[in-house]
């Protein structure tokens with residue numbers, strides 16, 4: 596017919612011959628804040644094939660938009676409370692809402708995600724012989740009576756409070772990990788993540804850094820919850836992702852604290868945000884929520900020794916990187 600011949604479309608067989616990943620990696624919760632940054636980093640390695648399983652409760656396809664359609668990437672809408680059958684070498688198990696307003700929204704679902712979700716991922720790891728990493732939390736220390744918190748500290752957790760679905764849920768998830776390890780020989784890794792911030796955090800998720808930044812950019816008052824002397828330590832997301840990958844690739848089961856030891860009261864954080872973004876915005880003291888831990892700061896001696904890891908990005912460097920993303924999403928450019 597005179598038209599140029601169409602090249603033959605590559606058959607799946609030919610494609611698989613051409614592309615042989617060395618490592619198939621499942622990331623549950625990969626459409627979320629930390630998960631999507633982890634996926635970005637894992638995809639940089641051409642030997643990795645990445646599968647994300649996410650129910651999009653707090654995560655979004657937008658966080659992964661640059662990978663959708665990539666031959667080494669696959670996105671599955673899946674709830675981890677249901678069984679999942681895939682063939683993988685490693686599992687980064689992040690699926691779980693992390694912000695108090697989202698994990699308290701449906702606490703029974705939060706418990707199911709932590710307990711049944713982790714059980715399913717351990718069953719999967721057992722069936723296929725995969726190594727599995729759980730993103731646990733500094734919340735397992737509760738309102739800590741030891742400061743800063745080391746991995747040996749057992750915590751001070753209210754079992755029946757409004758935060759318990761999350762912190763007791765993660766404690767059971769850690770127990771399941773160790774029981775599968777002891778009983779079935781599963782290779783496990785547990786990270787205890789302390790407060791992490793950075794681009795792609797949900798603007799309206801109620802966490803302190805995202806609240807203060809959005810408030811300062813909009814020119815609204817910063818809502819410091821009483822008393823304002825409570826402390827947190829904030830880790831930039833690229834440091835966190837680096838720590839998670841080192842933990843997965845190393846040979847220590849953990850638990851290992853991952854976080855930035857730089858400790859700030861909420862009043863100090865408000866002052867840093869005002870200084871960097873808009874000194875004119877006022878601070879307003881508002882009511883706090885129940886069981887709010889009064890202080891939190893990681894002891895990261897173990898991470899330094901075992902993983903050779905420590906955070907590189909200080910708060911004053913990390914906040915402007917997050918500000919750029921928030922301004923873009925809020926549609927409010929910076930006035931110089």
Ligand code: NAD
Nearest residue numbers: 624626627628629650651652653654674675690691693791
């Ligand atoms: P996030 O809410 O942005 O991400 C969680 C992801 O899990 C979302 O994409 C969500 O849609 C998905 N998800 C939730 N329930 C699910 C379910 N049942 N099935 C499948 N997918 C589900 O939170 P994040 O800040 O990225 O946190 C990631 C992990 O790190 C969580 O396990 C969290 O507990 C842990 N962590 C985070 C922090 C922090 O400061 N961000 C601190 C400690 C621990």
Ligand code: UDP
Nearest residue numbers: 677678679680714715716717718719721722
């Ligand atoms: N599971 C899964 N994917 C798999 C294998 C198991 O989701 O590839 C789930 C399975 O449905 C079960 C859980 O993991 O609910 C625990 O599995 P395990 O084999 O340890 O326990 P059992 O099925 O014997 O109760």
Ligand code: UDP
Nearest residue numbers: 695801802803804806818819820825861887
């Ligand atoms: N916080 C605050 N203003 C806000 C949101 C939170 O002062 O608008 C405080 C909150 O009381 C807590 C700290 O910030 O002491 C961290 O809260 P967040 O919800 O970010 O994380 P988590 O309590 O899980 O550490």
